[in-house]
Amino acid sequence: MRCADPRLPESPARLELEDVSAGYKGVRALRHVTMQVAHGARLAIVGPNGSGKSTLFKALAGLLPLSSGSIRIHGAPLGVHRDCVAYVPQREEVDWRFPVTALDVVLMGRYGRRGWLRRLTAEDVAVARRCLERMGMERFGARPIADLSGGQQQRVFLARALAQEPHILLMDEPFNGVDVGTRETILALLDELSGRKVTALVSTHDLKLAATRFQVVALLNRELVAYGSPAEVFTSANLAEVFGGQALFLEGGVVVDQCCPGEATCPAHDGRHQEHQPSDQSPRTAGGPPRP
Amino acid sequence: MIDWLAEPFTQPFMQRALLASLMVGLLCSVVGCYVVLRGMAFLGDALAHGILPGIAVAYLLDGSLVVGALVAALVVALGVGVLSRQGTVREDTAIGILFSAALSLGVVLISSIRSYAVDLNHILFGDVLSVGASDLWLTAGLGLVVLLAVLFMYRALMVYSFDPVFASTLGVRTELLRMTLLVLLALTIVVSLRTVGVGLVAAMLVTPAATAYLLVRRLAPMMLVAAGVGLASSLIGLYVSYYANVSSGAAIVLTATVLFFGVFLFSPRHGLVRRLTSGGKS
Numbered sequence: 001m002r003c004a005d006p007r008l009p010e011s012p013a014r015l016e017l018e019d020v021s022a023g024y025k026g027v028r029a030l031r032h033v034t035m036q037v038a039h040g041a042r043l044a045i046v047g048p049n050g051s052g053k054s055t056l057f058k059a060l061a062g063l064l065p066l067s068s069g070s071i072r073i074h075g076a077p078l079g080v081h082r083d084c085v086a087y088v089p090q091r092e093e094v095d096w097r098f099p100v101t102a103l104d105v106v107l108m109g110r111y112g113r114r115g116w117l118r119r120l121t122a123e124d125v126a127v128a129r130r131c132l133e134r135m136g137m138e139r140f141g142a143r144p145i146a147d148l149s150g151g152q153q154q155r156v157f158l159a160r161a162l163a164q165e166p167h168i169l170l171m172d173e174p175f176n177g178v179d180v181g182t183r184e185t186i187l188a189l190l191d192e193l194s195g196r197k198v199t200a201l202v203s204t205h206d207l208k209l210a211a212t213r214f215q216v217v218a219l220l221n222r223e224l225v226a227y228g229s230p231a232e233v234f235t236s237a238n239l240a241e242v243f244g245g246q247a248l249f250l251e252g253g254v255v256v257d258q259c260c261p262g263e264a265t266c267p268a269h270d271g272r273h274q275e276h277q278p279s280d281q282s283p284r285t286a287g288g289p290p291r292p
Numbered sequence: 293m294i295d296w297l298a299e300p301f302t303q304p305f306m307q308r309a310l311l312a313s314l315m316v317g318l319l320c321s322v323v324g325c326y327v328v329l330r331g332m333a334f335l336g337d338a339l340a341h342g343i344l345p346g347i348a349v350a351y352l353l354d355g356s357l358v359v360g361a362l363v364a365a366l367v368v369a370l371g372v373g374v375l376s377r378q379g380t381v382r383e384d385t386a387i388g389i390l391f392s393a394a395l396s397l398g399v400v401l402i403s404s405i406r407s408y409a410v411d412l413n414h415i416l417f418g419d420v421l422s423v424g425a426s427d428l429w430l431t432a433g434l435g436l437v438v439l440l441a442v443l444f445m446y447r448a449l450m451v452y453s454f455d456p457v458f459a460s461t462l463g464v465r466t467e468l469l470r471m472t473l474l475v476l477l478a479l480t481i482v483v484s485l486r487t488v489g490v491g492l493v494a495a496m497l498v499t500p501a502a503t504a505y506l507l508v509r510r511l512a513p514m515m516l517v518a519a520g521v522g523l524a525s526s527l528i529g530l531y532v533s534y535y536a537n538v539s540s541g542a543a544i545v546l547t548a549t550v551l552f553f554g555v556f557l558f559s560p561r562h563g564l565v566r567r568l569t570s571g572g573k574s
Contacts, residue, residue, distance in 0.1 A: 061461045063457065094455045098511075099508065111447055116445070116448050117444065
């Protein structure tokens, strides 16, 4: 997968956020976030409701003006590489009764390349069909989007994002309300994408999933609380700070215990005993900003 | 039979009426697809009634009725936008307030012009039989502009209506697109004024498109089917109007309504009859 722009530098960069603040109607849902995401990284964004996950994605997709700071993609300001970013929003904002077929929806992913007037080419249709096939939806191309299940609709939207051939893929809660099959398809897709150096940012409230299936996690609570490997991020102290006492007991217990029973997928097994300690000895964030 | 079909259109005024009705039927149906899909039916009705004071003022000032109507429609459209911006007032509430205010203002103005009061009936329900050659050219010109605009903005409007967030990420200026659509809707209503009147234009915007929505499940075919329903309604309605000697605008709208209910009851996939006979299975 590549962006159409041949001027892209080959350097392993990246997505850079520097002191980014953004929000709606004067409420700053996101404050002073600084982080760098390597090319091809697979990053889970976790945090409680209202922690600014969606705001972060909207800022990255260029949908919200920043109230401070800057975002750079491949070293260039946001907007220069608009084509390189594909955004899969939460499902609520779509009119599901609109008369389009699944293939029509995927073809919308090609509009960024073809513009609003030029005809779509045979190549566009071929790409769209391949993307449907990748998501296991090739038999549903001619079906109206309204007739598909929630999981199938999510797959079609991911196929549309693939058809954009992005460098950076933003998925806002893609696992919400989908079936197990769709969930595994999405995870397999993420594996494949990181093999092809496509950067994927995925927000989720499923801490276990973030801990076991992602190399890098960003813990967000309006500010960036922690950023690094799951072991570094999911410490008792961090979870206590973000989710509070009661939630820590429930969520933290589940996360810390389920994260590291020696699973090969979890890079955190070295530090697990430390994480059970309520004391504050566990290593703090690596790569994140200094804590306030 | 041929004679029966040809007879109405041997007279020039009926030929002009036919042309005007067909153009309006086509235009309203195509634009109406967006009205139906975007849930703008109430707004369309409000714009139609908002025209009334514009016409009255234009008449008082001896200006162009079309320009007056257009200005009034745009004022109502913008007013709704301003009132409902950032959720100060719900949009349907804003429409309700402005729509009845404009209608009342229109009636007050028109009732103050004694000689004009006779024509209120024509403004409300259309007067296609008195369409002149210059009206025809105006209808054709404005109609062509609207249809071309809809054609050029097809992709942008489709993406914007289906998934506005995605449209924004592609660089669509959604506020501009929304306002453009309102202007196109206002133009469509003004063009349709002579044929179906302000009271009935909303029906021509909604009914053929809704009929098409029941039959096909893609946007472009929906527009084509809606256009077909609109054209058929205009033609059949005019015959009904001629032979039954009833108001032509109302006859056209009733024809469209009959077509809609026919499809609603007997559509092969979603028809009520089919649902009942298949024992409640979807």
